Amino acid sequence: MKRTLGLIITLLGILIVVGAFVFTPDHALNAADSGSGISASAGLAYGGFITFGVGIVLYISSLPLAGEKRQQRQNS
Numbered sequence: 001m002k003r004t005l006g007l008i009i010t011l012l013g014i015l016i017v018v019g020a021f022v023f024t025p026d027h028a029l030n031a032a033d034s035g036s037g038i039s040a041s042a043g044l045a046y047g048g049f050i051t052f053g054v055g056i057v058l059y060i061s062s063l064p065l066a067g068e069k070r071q072q073r074q075n076s
Contacts, residue, residue: 006059013052020045 020041 002062003059006049006055006062008055009058010052011056013048013050016048016051017045018048020048021053 024041
């Protein structure tokens with residue numbers, strides 16, 4: 001469940017970032033340029049990066065550590 005939730009949050013973060021870059025008005029400099037103001041969607045882009053990071057952390061924390069499966073087989 002935690003793995004799936006992490007992947008969903010990661011995908012949502014990617015979609016937010018892509019949406020911020022696609023839907024930024026042409027007269028704005030860049031979606032990730034905080035100097036451009038609210039019209040550049042800088043807050044939305046950075047929020048998407050943070051959401052993506054949270055999703056990655058959730059996904060990675062659900063994976064077993066390196067060699068953990070091998071140790072469990074040897075102990076059995």
